[in-house]
Every structure is written in structure tokens, then in C-alpha cells.
Amino acid sequence: DAPSRATERLGSGADDLARAAAILAEGGLVAFPTETVYGLGADGRNARAVAALYAAKERPRFNPLIGHLPTADAAMREGVFDEDARRLADAFWPGPLTLVVPVSTECSVCDLARAGLDSVALRVPYHPVASALLAACGFPVVAPSANRSGRVSPTEAEHVLADLQGRIDAVVDGGPTRVGVESTIVACLGSRPRLLRPGGLPREAIERVLRHPLEDGHPSASKPLAPGALASHYAPHARVRLEASESQPGEAALSFGPDLPGEAVARLNLSAAGDLAEAAARLFGHLRRLDAAGPDAIAVAPIPDIGLGEAINDRLRRAAAER
Ligand code: TXA
Numbered sequence: 001d002a003p004s005r006a007t008e009r010l011g012s013g014a015d016d017l018a019r020a021a022a023i024l025a026e027g028g029l030v031a032f033p034t035e036t037v038y039g040l041g042a043d044g045r046n047a048r049a050v051a052a053l054y055a056a057k058e059r060p061r062f063n064p065l066i067g068h069l070p071t072a073d074a075a076m077r078e079g080v081f082d083e084d085a086r087r088l089a090d091a092f093w094p095g096p097l098t099l100v101v102p103v104s105t106e107c108s109v110c111d112l113a114r115a116g117l118d119s120v121a122l123r124v125p126y127h128p129v130a131s132a133l134l135a136a137c138g139f140p141v142v143a144p145s146a147n148r149s150g151r152v153s154p155t156e157a158e159h160v161l162a163d164l165q166g167r168i169d170a171v172v173d174g175g176p177t178r179v180g181v182e183s184t185i186v187a188c189l190g191s192r193p194r195l196l197r198p199g200g201l202p203r204e205a206i207e208r209v210l211r212h213p214l215e216d217g218h219p220s221a222s223k224p225l226a227p228g229a230l231a232s233h234y235a236p237h238a239r240v241r242l243e244a245s246e247s248q249p250g251e252a253a254l255s256f257g258p259d260l261p262g263e264a265v266a267r268l269n270l271s272a273a274g275d276l277a278e279a280a281a282r283l284f285g286h287l288r289r290l291d292a293a294g295p296d297a298i299a300v301a302p303i304p305d306i307g308l309g310e311a312i313n314d315r316l317r318r319a320a321a322e323r
């Protein structure tokens with residue numbers, strides 16, 4: 001079980017970031033904002049720190065972590081970048097894209113953080129607080145989303161504290177995150193680039209740069225897995241009912257565009273204007289708030305499966321999967 005820790009609340013000024021970097025360098029656990037979601041950071045070179053991170057999150061150890069670096073140059077030292085990987089890094093770093101590439105001989109992300117794989121997931125976040133913190137560290141900071149494993153990802157410092165207060169050493173408060181869903185993960189491992197997880201960078205933007213379609217490495221809306229076969233993840237306490245055209249008594253309503261008709265114990269709209277970027281930024285916060293009303297289920301309106309809608313639908317399907 002995770003030992004209890006006093007959780008410091010830090011701001012994003014220079015002194016507080018120096019403090020956060022010092023805690024990380026000593027093997028501590030610090031949550032920090034990125035443009036996608038808050039991450040729970042540990043020194044990626046330090047297997048003891050990484051083990052403590054898995055324990056704090058209650059995360060299955062075979063699930064490997066993303067190494068965060070302040071610059072593309074620093075990231076490129078950790079892995080071997082083929083031409084496609086280089087092109088994607090040039091086009092989209094810093095930004096909400098994670099690249100999975102073969103480890104380099106200089107890779108400093110430890111075996112435990114990579115779950116023993118000979119590949120490594122790397123990302124350069126586009127967020128002033130994350131960049132300053134990573135630059136102050138000077139080592140790869142591995143960071144999964146800063147929530148208990150299987151819970152909704154945090155987009156505000158308060159969400160981090162709700163899940164992890166007393167289990168981590170500090171949280172750096174940088175306000176709400178802008179993108180709201182996790183990074184898009186693309187594997188460049190010798191064959192054609194493969195989409196492992198849709199996320200904050202739309203597939204269409206990646207395919208324009210590659211000039212060919214991404215290979216599929218994840219279940220899509222057009223080819224959904226049986227709910228039981230889909231690992232439950234991002235799960236609120238309430239059941240989640242997708243593609244709803246109305247809410248039933250006892251349910252909470254999560255609309256997109258026009259408000260869902262019907263009785264509801266609570267109702268929120270991801271974007272009344274039907275804007276997918278706005279919807280992505282609000283998704284996890286709205287799920288948390290509706291869940292707090294204690295509904296029988298959360299009825300969710302259909303979301304178009306284009307652009308950021310692909311990531312939103314991926315997270316919603318996981319939230320709806322059997323537990
Ligand atoms: O936006 C994000 O990506 C956030 C912020 C904090 O940067 N991080 C995040 O990390 O979402 P996490 O741990 O929740 O998701 C990491 C994903 C996992 O699904 C893991 O399986 C995959 O990355 N991954 C990591 N290394 C991999 C590898 N070598 N091969 C394939 N998948 C890998």
C-alpha cells in the first residue's frame with residue numbers, strides 16, 4: 001500500500017517550481033499541469049520513485065509510462081527517430097502528441113517505467129509551467145495522468161487532490177488545462193506509424209503531415225469492441241449511457257449542442273455551440289460534476305467522431321465499459 005505523504009500545494013512561480021524540481025530530484029512525486037491533463041511526475045531514471053508512483057496511483061505495473069522532456073532535442077536523445085517520427089516531432093512538438101519509438105543506447109528512462117519494453121513513449125508538453133519544471137529537472141519526468149488508476153483524468157489541481165491528497169508530495173497548481181483530453185499516442189517502430197490512442201491532437205492533422213493514413217491500433221467507433229472486452233477506464237461512479245437522445249428520471253444529462261430532453265437530476269452541456277475543442281476541455285470536469293450529483297446513470301448525447309471527437313468518444317466508451 002502507498003505510504004501516506006503530506007501533500008504540498010505549490011504555485012507556478014520560480015521558487016515553487018524550483019521546490020517541485022527538488023522534490024522530484026530526491027525521488028518524490030509531484031503532480032503538475034500540462035496542456036492536456038495534470039500528470040503525476042517522478043524521476044524517470046529512478047526505479048524506486050517510479051515504483052512509488054505506481055503505488056500512489058494503484059496502477060498495474062505492466063502499463064508503461066510516458067517520459068516528458070522540455071525540448072524536442074532532449075526527447076530525441078532518449079529514442080531512435082525514423083523519418084516519420086522526426087517529421088511528426090518537428091510538426092507537433094511541443095504539443096499533445098506522444099511518440100513511441102525504439103529506445104536509444106543513451107535512454108535514461110528506467111526499465112520499470114518502460115514496463116521492460118525496448119520502446120519508449122516520449123512527449124514534449126506545450127505548457128509554460130510544465131516546460132519550466134522539466135527544464136529545471138534536466139531528466140525525463142515520467143508522468144501518467146494524476147488520478148487513481150481507472151478514474152477520470154484530472155484537468156484541475158482540485159481533481160488531483162480529490163484522488164491523491166496524502167499519497168503524493170506536491171501538486172503544482174497551474175489552473176485548468178486547455179486541451180482536456182490526454183495526448184494522442186503514435187507508435188513509430190519501423191513499420192507504418194500506428195495510432196495507439198486518439199487524443200488531443202486530431203488524427204487528421206497527423207495524417208496531413210505524414211501524407212498517408214495512420215495504421216489503426218485502437219478500437220474505433222465504427223468497429224467498437226464488445227463492452228466487456230474494453231478495459232474500463234476513466235470511470236465515474238455512475239453508469240454511463242452513450243448515444244442518448246433523452247435523459248430518463250434519475251439520470252444526469254450530458255449534452256452536446258442542443259440540451260437533451262427529459263427529466264434529469266443534473267444537467268451540463270459539453271458545448272452548446274457544438275464545438276469539439278470546447279467539449280474536450282470540459283469532458284472530464286463535467287463527468288466529475290455530474291457524478292457528484294449521485295445519478296443512477298449519466299446519459300450522454302452523441303458526439304461526432306471527427307477531429308477531437310475521436311478522443312472524446314474513446315474516453316466515453318471506456319467510461320461506459322463494464323467494470
Ligand atoms: O496527455 C498525456 O499523455 C498525459 C499527460 C500527463 O502527459 N499522460 C498520460 O499518461 O495520459 P498515461 O500513463 O495515462 O498514458 C500513457 C499511455 C498508456 O496507455 C501506455 O500503455 C502507453 O502510453 N505507452 C507508454 N509506453 C508505451 C510503449 N512503449 N508502447 C506502447 N504504449 C506505451
Ligand code: MG
Pocket residue numbers: 144145153
Ligand atoms: Mg491515465
